[in-house]
Amino acid sequence: MATLATVRAQLETVYRQESRRILATLIRLLGDFDLAEEAMHEAFFIAVERWQRDGIPASPRAWLVSTGRFKAIDSLRRRARFDRSQAQLVQALESLEEAQVNDEELEDDRLRLIFTCCHPALAADAQVPLTLREVCDLTTEEIARAFLQSPATIAQRIVRAKAKIRDARIPYQVPSLAELPERLDSVLRVIYLVFNEGYSASSGESLMRHDLSDEAIRLGRLLQQLLPDPEVLGLLALMLLQASRQQARSDAQGELVLLDEQDRRLWNRELIAEGCQLVQQALRSQQFGVYSLQAAIAAVHAQAASAEDTDWAEIVGLYDVLWQRWPSPVVELNRAAALARRDGAQAGLAAVEAILARGQLQDYHLAHSARAELCRQLGLLGQAREAYCRALELTRQGPERRFIERRLSEL
Amino acid sequence: MKYLCLVYCDESLLHSLPESPADAECMAYAESIQGSGRMLAAEALKPVQTATTVRVRGGQMSLTDGPFAETKEQLAGFYLVDARDLNEALNIARGIPAARVGSVEVRPIRELQP
Structure with a gap:
């Protein structure tokens, strides 16, 4: 009873x-x-x-x-x-x-589920929502917010994908070793998106949803056991290194603390050690890709005693290699921030403005935040205010909004 | 489950590209699928200018010269296979020599409900 x-x-x-x-x-x-x-x-x-x-x-x-x-x-x-x-x-x-x-079978089932949800025969824009819904139990509304879509659109994608799995008989299995590498990319992408949904929830008050990040890390570890591909190690390292800062990322009031201002004593040394070791292993393989490179950048930060002690030249160099593999404006933006540390705010601002001038990242709040911060450092207060206002319009996360509002009031 | 692999290709290029398969290669591949026990049928088609399209409306048949629609790529052949699942069907499809110059659409067969 x-x-x-x-x-x-x-x-x-x-x-x-x-x-x-x-x-x-x-x-x-x-x-x-x-x-x-x-x-x-x-x-x-x-x-x-x-x-x-x-x-x-x-x-x-x-x-x-x-x-x-x-x-x-x-x-x-x-x-x-x-x-x-x-x-x-x-x-x-x-x-x-x-x-x-038995437990082993159950773990395999989760892997089967994730490989099925990320099957390349499914529409790319359905793979992530389906995985988040089925593997991570996110609601359709949460997924919709994360991808700036209407819940109806997301629901429809999930329904269509499930119908295709059933009607075209997409098998419920982990691909054979021969097929695994080409099936892996979409799985890694999905896992990292899940991690990010947990690490910085797309909107609302909770800056971090630890359980989702933990879920992504657990999936990463599971993949590591099954297929110790360099990029699997790289992705796991990246997630561990980012998670290592979780305690320092927000203060007692739940307010956002930027990397430069974080109390590094709060960083989780165990996660950093494991992450750095995985990065080494991935880089040694000579077959690393974009996840290993991002992890390598995170590892340089993790090993620095302070923002001033960080090897910014090394970080800019790693961003250069990353940009060759993955020429995305977001990579360029991050490189610009590192450039500002290496060569000064003027150089960083020029790089950020070059991206915006091309019409890219116009709706990405971090691009405007970065511009605002560099303008502030250069004493261009009018432009800083304008850029912070634009960033504020574009962000829906409570802590990030308050952070920008604080910066604005300090100008 | 049965799958129909529809081979589409720009007919004007099908036999003239460096990657274009010769009949002997297509035949050999079809035989290898036959040997695996997955083959139900496979044929190559004559060009679309030999096609005739039939429609019946209100009991009246009408005929038109040519394919049902003018498209950039034309149906050039098909494989009807019996595969365990979509993965197996996709593996058969990727090996069809004409996939190098055209596209193969893989469609599951719907069983009619009596």
Whole structure:
């Protein structure tokens, strides 16, 4: 026997920690995303009553998987009475072995799920939302905010992608070793987007959503075990090094603290050590790519005792190499900020203004913030004010907004 | 599951590019798929100027010369295969020699509901 309150609390914890693993396994067992989702919710619903009567099972996860599977077969069997095409499916499901729910299998299921959600036969603009929805349990609204789209658009992409997985029979499996490298790029991109969604939530009050970042790091570690490709190591290193600053990134009031002003004693040395070691390993392979290079830049920051002690020449050099591989204006903006440290604010401002003059990053608040900061340093207060105002219009994160407002009031 | 791999190519270039496959290569590939047990049918088509399009409206048949639509790339051939899943079908499609000069559209077959 267990009280309703105990059961509820336990189920909430299980849902938070295990629902994606349970879903991933149910998708494998049932072969259908929607059926699996329905089955999982039904299992949680049944658990409320059953666990009160019988007590909380030794392995809640296994119980929920097996209950979900039985409920799904049950409801399919009922439907099969009216629809003969379902009968075959029921038979196939019943002939499956009893749900395998050992931990290793479950981890594989999550990897299967992520490779399926990132399958290149799915539209590129559907892969990330689908992964965030299915693997990370973000709501459609959260995904929509992160990608500046309407929830209806995101929902439609997810529905279409799921329909294609089902109708074209995109397999639920980890690709073979031969296929893995070409399938990996989209997976890495998706994981990093998940990390960033956790690291700097796209809007609202919470500057960091640790659980999402942890989720991305966990997925990164899982991939590292499966395929120690240099870029997998590079991405994991990048995430660890960024996460190492989590404590220092906001102050006691939850306000944003810039890298230069962070109390470096708060940086997590364990994560830095692990991140730096992974960067070394990735760079030694000579087959590194854009993630390893970004991690290398983060490692230079992590190893400096202060902003003044940072090897800015090394950082500008790394950005040059990065820009050759990935000629994006955001890389150029970051390079401009490093350039300002190496060669002075005037040089940095010229580089930022060159990007904006080309019409790029006009709607990117950090471009305007960077311009404002450099103008401020150069005593160009009017231009600084104008640029901060533009940045303010473009950002929706509470802490970032207040940071800009503080800067504005200090001008 | 059955998949139809539709091979599209600009007919004027199909046989004239450095990458263009010779018939012998196409034949060899078709035989290798046949050997794997996945092949249901595969054929190459004559050019679209040999095509005739049939329509029936209100019981009346009309014929037009040419393909159903003028497109930049034309249907040049097809493979009908029985594959375990989309990955296997895509692997067959990527090996079709004409994929080097054209495009292969892979479509799952819909089973008719009696």
